[in-house]
Amino acid sequence: MTETQPLEPEEWEFWDVWMRAQRLLTRELERGLQRTCDISKAEFSVLVTLWQAGRREMRVGELSESLDWDKSRVAHQLTRMEKRGFVERTQYGADGRRAGIGLTSEGRRAAQSAILVHGNNIRRHFLDSLTPGQASFLRAWSEQAVDRLDSPTQLP
Amino acid sequence: MTETQPLEPEEWEFWDVWMRAQRLLTRELERGLQRTCDISKAEFSVLVTLWQAGRREMRVGELSESLDWDKSRVAHQLTRMEKRGFVERTQYGADGRRAGIGLTSEGRRAAQSAILVHGNNIRRHFLDSLTPGQASFLRAWSEQAVDRLDSPTQLP
């Protein structure tokens, strides 16, 4: 189907520096979040998603969809965050037994401050380092990549 | 020091799609490697690094430096890979007690085939999706990002 010759050294090098850049960037941001807010990247994602839902409770399936995480990953993460007091699982519906997920007040505080801090870090380490041209370029590439990679999993 | 206003929704969206693209790409590549070679990304990194060293043994510190991994991460990974039969720890020097790391023949086979397979996947999912202009653009950004993020950790 496709050519099956090994990658050129230059291609490897490209791939390597690309991966390295991503790792350094995410590592830097995650450390910042951890140090200043004592929040992990995974916790941050959950907090933000619930925060955006306002006071409405979400269900595991919704969270899973919106984060594009495995359901079991969500469940594990919620267990840890419930222990930390950031979220609570309540009952869903009148007499049903499904769990609804909501932020505690502690969770709301954490979300609010983390969004500020993390936003600033993103600006400092990423957005501010880009010219407007670079930014729109990267954004276009990202959208193209997501389109290309995300749809094949939609098969029935 | 820096402006402390929250990110614009558009900036969040940019950040989000950018992260999503990376996650989808690395997830796709890691799954391909796992399915076709039964090798994880971490194992792959170690195999390649040792492969590039030829038959010369490396020490943990060298591996750690070259992969830009924490020493303890290297040690844990080597323990797992030793169990799988990919690498072996031998004695280093005449009467010294430091461990030297080498590939087993099994490890060499795995490395060789994984480099081919993974290289092709990188080509399919990443390199082939870029115009030459995009490629040199991304590469330039990566190098710039690595320069910016890597040096601050070099402080004495």
Added chain:
DNA sequence: CCGTAGGAGTTGACGCATCAACTCTAGGCA
């Protein structure tokens, strides 16, 4: 010769991520 500082490597604990197996409930249908 002793002891002490520092570097190399390992280990343990814990959170993140994924896969497979399990439970529970609801809804459909004989």
Added chain:
DNA sequence: TGCCTAGAGTTGATGCGTCAACTCCTACGG
């Protein structure tokens, strides 16, 4: 009514990744 299947959610096992604490050797200084 009673079974039975499908979907939602949970749990366990295992590997990855990080931090801190530990061991063991080596080198240096008295």
